[in-house]
Amino acid sequence: MEKIEISVICTSFNYERYIGHALDSIINQKTNFPFEIIVVDDCSKDHSRELLQAYKEKYPDLIRLFFNEKNKGLTRTWISICKEARGKYIARCDADDYWIDELKLQKQYDMLESDEALLWCNTSFNIVDEKDNVLAEDVFRNGPIAYANSYEKMIATKGMTLTSSWLVDTKLMQDVNEVIDPDSVDDGFPMQLEFFKKTRLAFVDDPCVAYRMTSNSDSRPDSESKMIYRINGLLKTQLEYLEKYPEEDMAKIAEILVRQDAKQEERIYFLNKRIIELEASLKNPNLGQVGIELITIYLDRAGKGFIEEDILQFPLEKADSIDLELPEDCSRIRIDLSEIPNFFQHARLVSTDSKTEILPTFTNGIVLGETLVFPNPDPQLIYDVSSQTVGKSLQFHYHLLELDNIHSDTYIGKVLAQEFLDAKFKIKDLQHEKIISQDLILKLQKEIEETTNLYNSVIHSRRWTIPTKIINFLRRKK
Incomplete structure (x- = not known):
């Protein structure tokens, strides 16, 4: 064995x-x-x-x-x-x-x-x-x-x-x-x-x-009591290991903790704003998509990946154009379009120099024509900006769909219905083209068959075979 x-x-x-x-x-x-x-x-x-x-x-x-x-x-x-x-x-x-x-x-x-x-x-x-x-x-x-x-x-x-x-x-x-x-x-x-x-x-x-x-997994239980138990259990482990290995770099640990604490304070602040805006939207439904979160743009510099130290942040508005000047060593960018599910009429990254749109290499959203639907939290777009033709001056344009105002042209129901209607017509056009193509293929197959039959009838006829035999006979005589 x-x-x-x-x-x-x-x-x-x-x-x-x-x-x-x-x-x-x-x-x-x-x-x-x-x-x-x-x-x-x-x-x-x-x-x-x-x-x-x-x-x-x-x-x-x-x-x-x-x-x-x-x-x-x-x-x-x-x-x-x-x-x-x-x-x-x-x-x-x-x-x-x-x-x-x-x-x-x-x-x-x-x-x-x-x-x-x-x-x-x-x-x-x-x-x-x-x-x-x-x-x-x-x-x-x-x-x-x-x-x-x-x-x-x-x-x-x-x-x-x-x-x-x-x-x-x-x-x-x-x-x-x-x-x-x-x-x-x-x-x-x-x-x-x-x-x-x-x-x-x-x-x-x-x-x-x-x-x-x-x-409802071990790390994300639905039960509030189980989640609190998990949080306290992890804290217990942290405290035990701080005591078990006191020789570790406490200054480094403290630096990481204070940076994380600042990040948490930021999240709490924007979450609180979100709660206030949601309460206001219940009183006035047309405010439901007022921008109250952040668009965070991560820069992948010198191949280090996307890290917290290299980010740009902008308030999420209903619609905006963001000007970006990327550093020379930036090869990719990741655009986080808030931390909650969201829906965009469009979201485009354009090179300022060439006026051309740069297509994302990855998105966790659903693309419907120009519409982008992000049904899960943390909507993302990742772009490769390493090409010399892209340049380092970029603009990011976006427009949120309305979720509440049914009279708006950008109301999500209207936009998605139009996208589905366009897709339906496109499918019909493709099906029609398929039928035409199939008819053309049948016609060509019939012509090939007729030409083949004609060719065979000629080369096997006496008018063709007798001269061919004479020519071959004379060639052998030489």
Whole structure:
């Protein structure tokens, strides 16, 4: 039996809806080494057990199943199941997430094997919703989640390295499991703090994982009491680790905290404004789309990605044109069109020099003609502005749709109805063109068939074959 190099561990609780996707993404990994898949179900109440047993029957040599007879919770389940790992490394994939790069394991394995000092590796990721729609691409580069790649950032911001992207030395993982609190509200948080104390984090700069944002998950419970319990639990872990490792750079931690506090104050201020405006809009519906949030423009300078230090901010109005002068080392920009769902009659980025529109390379909205619909929070547009032809002088034009004033020409109902009507007519035109094209194809096929028959009748006629035989005879005589 070949030596197993990686044990992929998948923990699940009531994830019948998603775990098949997760397992398929693991099974489809392409590697030059053997790996195993360990699945543990934490006493699910849905049909997860039957589904998992079907996978086991299909892949008996690849999958190992474990079932908790009583619900232990995520942290205790993880600590226990890691003892079953037979590989040199442990990879993690939570049951509601899945991998999107077939070479994920191979890339991370090669990276850790290249340097014996490396014991922990993660990757970038995309955020998807419950229906697999991409909400954010390459998150550690583009946001909205900051990359907590140091002990100081992790403890100050309660950040993430994304557990479902990890590849960790098995002994390191098992050692860390022995020292973390089994009652922790989030097993990944203390584990990351311990990893940072014991090794350096290696990073595969590719989005290899889809991180699913689901309702009523462990990190975003619907219950108010559960959410407060989680917040207090994370605070408890922070305080414990400040005491456990007092030699860490407290000045750096304090700097991160005060910057984050300022950011939170800003958010609270604009949220309060939003509440006031919403109260006013209830009294006067025509004020429903008055701009009270911010448009935030992130600059990717020198390939550093989108970070909080390089941003421009402007009040969100009903309609506006924003002049931008980009620095020379700016290769991309990300425009966050508020923090709430929004609807735009149009949103265009135009080069001032060439007067041409620059098309986005990514948006998490729905494009309907010129209309942009963002049904989810944090609407985004990402543009590549590295080309010399684009120039560094740009203008961003936008116009919000009216949500309340049905008499306005930009009332969302009117605009979307017109877009759908235009699309309907376009479909009819295309269908008509398709019929014409099919008739033309049939006509051409008939002409080709007639020409072919005529050609065959000529070359096989006596008037053609007899002269041909005479010519061939004379050629042979020569």
